[in-house]
Amino acid sequence: MLSLENVSTGYGRVRVVHDISLHVPEGSLFAVMGNNGAGKTTLLRAVLGLRPAKKGKILFQGEDITKAKTFQRVRRGLAYVPQGQQAFGQLSTRENLQLIADQYGSAGHKRVNEALDLFPALKDLLGRRAGLLSGGQRQQLAIARALISGPKMIVLDEPTEGIQPSVVHEIEQAIAALVSSGLSVLMVEQHVGFALGIASDYLVMASGRAVSEGQGGAAAAESVRAAMAL
Amino acid sequence: MDAAIAQLIAGVSLGSILLLAALGLSLTFGQMGVINNAHGEFMMAGAYTSYCVAQVIPDPTWALWISLPVGFLVGGLLGLVLEVALIQRMRLRPLDTLLATFGVALVLQQLAKDIFGPQPVYAQAPGWLSGPVEILGQSVPATRVFIFFLAIFAVAALYAVLRLTPLGRQIRAAMQNRDLAEASGISTRGVDHVTFFLGSGIAGLAGVAATLMDAISFNLGTGKIVDAFLVVVAGGVGQLKGAIIAAFGLGLLQAGIEYSTSTSLAKVLVFLAVVVFLQVRPQGLVALRTRSLA
Ligand SMILES: Nc1ncnc2c1ncn2[C@@H]1O[C@H](COP(=O)(O)OP(=O)(O)OP(=O)(O)O)[C@@H](O)[C@H]1O
Numbered sequence: 193m194l195s196l197e198n199v200s201t202g203y204g205r206v207r208v209v210h211d212i213s214l215h216v217p218e219g220s221l222f223a224v225m226g227n228n229g230a231g232k233t234t235l236l237r238a239v240l241g242l243r244p245a246k247k248g249k250i251l252f253q254g255e256d257i258t259k260a261k262t263f264q265r266v267r268r269g270l271a272y273v274p275q276g277q278q279a280f281g282q283l284s285t286r287e288n289l290q291l292i293a294d295q296y297g298s299a300g301h302k303r304v305n306e307a308l309d310l311f312p313a314l315k316d317l318l319g320r321r322a323g324l325l326s327g328g329q330r331q332q333l334a335i336a337r338a339l340i341s342g343p344k345m346i347v348l349d350e351p352t353e354g355i356q357p358s359v360v361h362e363i364e365q366a367i368a369a370l371v372s373s374g375l376s377v378l379m380v381e382q383h384v385g386f387a388l389g390i391a392s393d394y395l396v397m398a399s400g401r402a403v404s405e406g407q408g409g410a411a412a413a414e415s416v417r418a419a420m421a422l
Numbered sequence: 423m424d425a426a427i428a429q430l431i432a433g434v435s436l437g438s439i440l441l442l443a444a445l446g447l448s449l450t451f452g453q454m455g456v457i458n459n460a461h462g463e464f465m466m467a468g469a470y471t472s473y474c475v476a477q478v479i480p481d482p483t484w485a486l487w488i489s490l491p492v493g494f495l496v497g498g499l500l501g502l503v504l505e506v507a508l509i510q511r512m513r514l515r516p517l518d519t520l521l522a523t524f525g526v527a528l529v530l531q532q533l534a535k536d537i538f539g540p541q542p543v544y545a546q547a548p549g550w551l552s553g554p555v556e557i558l559g560q561s562v563p564a565t566r567v568f569i570f571f572l573a574i575f576a577v578a579a580l581y582a583v584l585r586l587t588p589l590g591r592q593i594r595a596a597m598q599n600r601d602l603a604e605a606s607g608i609s610t611r612g613v614d615h616v617t618f619f620l621g622s623g624i625a626g627l628a629g630v631a632a633t634l635m636d637a638i639s640f641n642l643g644t645g646k647i648v649d650a651f652l653v654v655v656a657g658g659v660g661q662l663k664g665a666i667i668a669a670f671g672l673g674l675l676q677a678g679i680e681y682s683t684s685t686s687l688a689k690v691l692v693f694l695a696v697v698v699f700l701q702v703r704p705q706g707l708v709a710l711r712t713r714s715l716a
């Protein structure tokens with residue numbers, strides 16, 4: 193579904209991500225872990241084209257998208273839920289959803305209803321400005337927005353960061369359900385237990401480099417924790 | 423009492439003129455984060471469009487109704503060309519844009535001088551706009567009433583586009599968070615083009631309206647850009663609501679001061695008032711309010 197080949201990127205002259213290669217098979221979840229500042233978000237931004245890849249190649253469904261603009265990648269079926277519960281704060285919850293649905297006609301509006309069924313808490317908040325939602329509500333909105341584009345693959349950056357435990361569980365369940373429904377996922381997650389529980393493959397980053405990789409499952413937890421402690 | 427009503431009417435009228443000049447600038451400033459110094463020249467282009475249309479269509483009423491959309495189109499296309507050719511290449515370099523668009527303004531002025539001559543020209547207003555109208559016991563020039571309604575129409579139309587259409591949602595989204603908009607499948611470049619077309623088109627429309635009150639000359643825009651800029655900054659960048667309040671606020675203020683002093687002194691005092699106001703409230707009247715967003 194998605195392959196990175198020796199991707200390097202950064203900010204200005206500063207390289208933050210070095211030679212990362214990974215492959216996300218169709219219908220599975222790939223987890224990226226690592227300590228704060230390891231370069232995980234920067235890597236995901238390169239996947240979406242929000243940072244240009246200075247080196248390497250990005251293939252999506254077999255096609256080279258290394259030079260494609262962000263919105264073109266999204267229209268090809270890549271959806272992004274950025275770190276930090278982002279939404280268009282001045283737009284209402286409904287408008288945040290419509291903004292995506294508008295691009296897909298009646299299919300888009302049908303997916304709005306599906307997304308609202310996945311996160312029923314949003315139903316009562318449709319008229320409220322997204323900037324006034326709580327962090328957890330905004331994160332649900334962000335995932336809902338990503339789903340409305342009818343993606344083939346979804347890129348999640350720390351979906352449960354800074355969210356209260358009860359809502360964390362809801363979000364984890366929603367992600368697990370998406371994976372078992374056949375969606376491909378590339379996810380950055382600090383919560384090692386949760387990530388390895390649903391990941392088929394993982395990668396640990398430190399200082400922008402891959403320091404450990406392997407297959408998911410509870411058995412991997414020890415080597416992941418060891419790699420993160422380095 | 424009569425004096426107060428007279429000032430009120432003069433203020434509202436001034437406010438609607440200010441608003442027409444500032445509305446488009448507020449939109450392009452909000453979207454691109456840069457001041458387009460050629461905005462006033464797009465108004466001038468709209469005004470000369472009105473003059474050209476009047477040469478082809480002798481009936482002043484028809485000429486006016488046709489000038490309004492054509493002036494919008496001319497302003498919009500000029501804006502689109504400027505955005506694609508220049509402003510887009512200078513993203514995140516506001517100072518360069520300020521200078522470059524200033525240069526474009528000078529070029530457009532010279533061009534107008536070459537084509538239409540240095541002397542002012544006139545577009546004849548329709549007969550039904552020539553006399554005064556009685557409002558609250560005051561006689562007000564009908565052209566001013568017309569401009570008031572035109573300003574209201576422009577605001578309502580822009581508001582409807584921004585609030586009710588998919589395009590409007592995209593414009594507002596891109597204004598707030600470009601990266602997130604791109605990641606939502608929106609071509610922010612495309613949105614820039616459309617926004618600049620709309621904002622500059624409104625300048626063209628304002629230029630057509632200006633012909634109802636003033637002579638048309640190559641430097642018609644120079645005076646207007648400063649006023650428009652004051653309104654945009656006082657209102658809060660990219661804030662439609664702020665621009666509306668600021669335009670009428672400044673219009674009333676100026677009319678009030680003008681009444682007891684002179685027009686030019688009133689302008690200076692209004693300018694000072696805005697400077698002082700911005701010391702107290704640098705973000706303008708209406709500021710973005712969000713809980714905690716990038
Ligand atoms: N906009 C930026 N400009 C310059 N440097 C940046 C920028 N954003 C991040 N960095 C730097 O790049 C490095 C990697 O940051 P990144 O956000 O990718 O880390 P991360 O692994 O996602 O961390 P966290 O777990 O805290 O989210 C850090 O050293 C950071 O300081």
Ligand SMILES: [Mg+2]
Pocket residue numbers: 232233234275349
């Ligand atoms: Mg991060």
